[in-house]
Amino acid sequence: MTHRTITAILMASVLLLIAAAGCTATTDETNEPVAPADEAYARGLAEYEAGNYRVAEERFTEAYTHYKAAGDTDKALMARDGIFRASRTIIEYPFNRSTAEAALRESVPGITDAEIADWLDNRAQQLISENETLYYLDVAGNYLFAHPDEKQKQTASGVDFDYIGRFAWSENRPEHGPYVNPVRYAGVERFEIPHEALPSSGILKIWFPLPIETDSQQNVTVTNLSAPEFIAAGPFTTGEIGYVYYEIPVEAVNGDLVLTADIAFTSYEQIFEDIDPAKVGEYNTSDPEYLLYTRSERNIEITDAVREKAREIVGNETNPHLQAQMIYYHIIETYPYSLVPHLSLDTREPKVAESTYMFETDHGDCGTQSMLFAAFCRSLGIPARAIGGYQMIMAGTPGGHFWAEYYLPGYGWVPNDLTVAEAADWVVMPEEKRTAFKDYYAANLDSARLVIQKNVDAPMDPALPDDVVSYRVVRQFPAVVSDTADYDIELFCAGCFGISLENVD
Template identity: 80%
Template sequence: MRSTAITISAAVFALLLIFAAGCTAATEEKAGSAAPSPADEAYARGLAEYGAANYRVAEERFAEACALYADAGDPDKARTARNAMFQANRTYMEYSLDTAAAEAALREKVPGITDAAITDWLENRAQKIVSENETLYFYDVAGDYLYAHPDEMQKQNERSLDFDYVARYAWSGNRSEHGPYVNPVRYEGVERLEIPFEALPSTGILKIWFPLPVETDAQRNVTVTNLSCPDFIAAGPVTTGPIGYVYYEIPVEAVNGNLVLSADIAFTSYEQIFEDIDPEKVGEYDTSDPEYLLYTKSERNIELTDAVREKAQEIVGNETNPHLQAQMIYRHIIETYPYSHVPHGSLDAREPKVAESTHMFETDHGDCGTQSMLFAALCRSLGIPARAVGGYQMLLSETPGTHFWAEYYLPGYGWVPNDVTVAEVADWVVIPEEKRSAFKDYYAANLDPTRLVIQKNVDAPMDPAIPGDAVVFRVVRQYPAIVCDTAEDDLDLLCMECFGISLEAVA
């Protein structure tokens, strides 16, 4: 739950502003009532501007209110205004291009693009937001155009993408074992967060949820050693359950120089092979099981709407077998929704909240996380337990890259993986059609072992939980979550660039 003030409807925003300005007759007539302070007035104006989709002005008003509350010696209200300022900034920050800049980005990245193509993309398909009555475009508007036009993407990837390397598991002819868990790879490495001293506040407590590997059926023998600052570990390390993490509470006064948190990690990742599933041998679901209920319900970013239910039924038609239904949904996504980058920060912060799965369903835009969440939503709407698994991949290169993929549950078989995003990479290169099909077939019910799993589903719960009014990126824990009541800057956002993972396959 975010600050309740931010979720007030637009109509109430207007009323609240009028009240704060002291313009109602009732306020004028009430004897002895205190007039709203300048800080309250600034905060009310911020609420009104946010409700009117004037996000940049709202950020300015909330910043003004924060400073005024601080000067008045009211740290609680100052923190509330600061959080509202952070939220307003996150709402629009990924939409950094005006129309002229968006057009220029398309011309630079897509040689030979026509004026008509630019106009059509910007008016009808590009991701955009309106703030202060100005249309602002998502920063990767040109990259998303390429993803939506495979012929153009193939031209640019002709020399830059080694697809034989990417397909080394999907096209392997040397698989001697049958699944589901084969070909283990042992990884060792280091996670490291380094926050510059100058970014830290002078007082207060840093609350940090630091991500770690978690045990799964396909990721085993997880070890975490040499954790920094052991005296300030308040919970964990946790490497079982829905998500891996360790929780710190660090007094800022105890930090001398840059704050460095690190952990040595190791785990064994298995290739998952489920391509021999017999639909006739899939068992019946226990619909009263808590895990079944958990992974078939609507949630914050995997939303089950009537439209999603109708689409799922349209996709599967008369098919009733859950495995075959899930395979039909997988095919539908890779054939219907081209990969694209999306404004995750805005989706996570904006009020009213838009679920990631719904954003993709309504806009046709989705990256690995959004695609996996929509896959899960479509499956869940049919009563098939499904989830979006998050962490890193070492498939495209040896350097870990953030990634999400999906799983659906079949009685008698367990959690079956697929990766709609990696499957679509086959459309970005010129290869024989039979190889393209084989690659997509592999990722329909199999998964390579080049994975680091941090969480088994989006919005995975942690203990202690992130405070409801804190402004952090809640969907995933591929980066640490950082909360500090005394910080003037959005540390959670700034410190994403301060975190990294290095891994090496050792066996």
């Protein structure tokens, strides 16, 4: 999951707060005077609830200006977070109808007016604000993902799929697993906030991601952590999620703020293709881990509609391994990959779970596909989760990614990667190779991985405060909280983090 595009838009649209003119005092229902700032904030809440996100942002900004002038820091913070919430809700929808049409014509040569109309009217991701229909920023790219023939024309050259398929098509793959072909990786995580982007005062609270120990990722080491005097918790490299938590006084930073960690780990290829369905054991349905991974969570939601669809997918099949395999193939054959507005989904109220969003709209990327897979499995009583971290399968360099796992008694956590599997549809190749590629990623996984979190909604301690506007879906990049920054510092900082890794075997 990449945030490069979000960061670019953020720099152009929310770094500068809008200066708003004052207004005269009014009265409330009790005929008591209402301060202009309080009135503006109340109007912001009302506009947001009405789906007028741009106007809501303006009203929150007006309130923020008044509160700041009055020296009311608590209410100023409340209004600032209202600005961030409204901005994040709409920031990924930059196109109106005419600019969305232009984007499609530019990116899809030969597209017809009828095809454009059908896509925008029936398939494209939309948001309505101020009674205007807006379109998701990758409206053209998602059209190509949904039309593989067009996508293949544009990827005919420049895609080295032999490299991508090096694990799935290997002639020397072990017949038995599950954990084979270890690869030792070492590298550096680096987070750098330019000095001019730092607030002038206050405490920066930073949750810095780290690798964790899993069955397939072992011998994790984290050394040379920067600023050890400001580490308030951690580092944690076991459990559900890896991170170290900092509290850094801005006054203690001279120049740019730079945090680094030297990391190393051994990653194993996972081979589960020899599972015998008859040897799958019985679940201990009272086990805490079983209960954790079969319940609804913030972004993996079990609804009646999801249960009904999952039963439809598996029919009369009762074996959990075969059920999970049927769900895997159903998703990669039925739900074309597409980028989605994660920022808006994470912020917008009322909250919609990512799995539910894909189920209802047919739109989903690696994270959303993995979460829907987990939701379908959980609805059938199969423990499942969405794994977050990085992959090096596509280009050799770490790229943010999600994949899935489901648990089978007697075998353990069985991986799959729905998105990498579906990538085989984006290029021209012999059908037998495409099938072999998809079959490999149904119950196996390459070793070109870095795991940060075992589940999308894995909790941290200390947790992100409930009232803070923060991107809560993943922890592939640092979470940053500041009560004194007057711009959305966390989104800006999404472009300030990177990981370099190399094979050191």
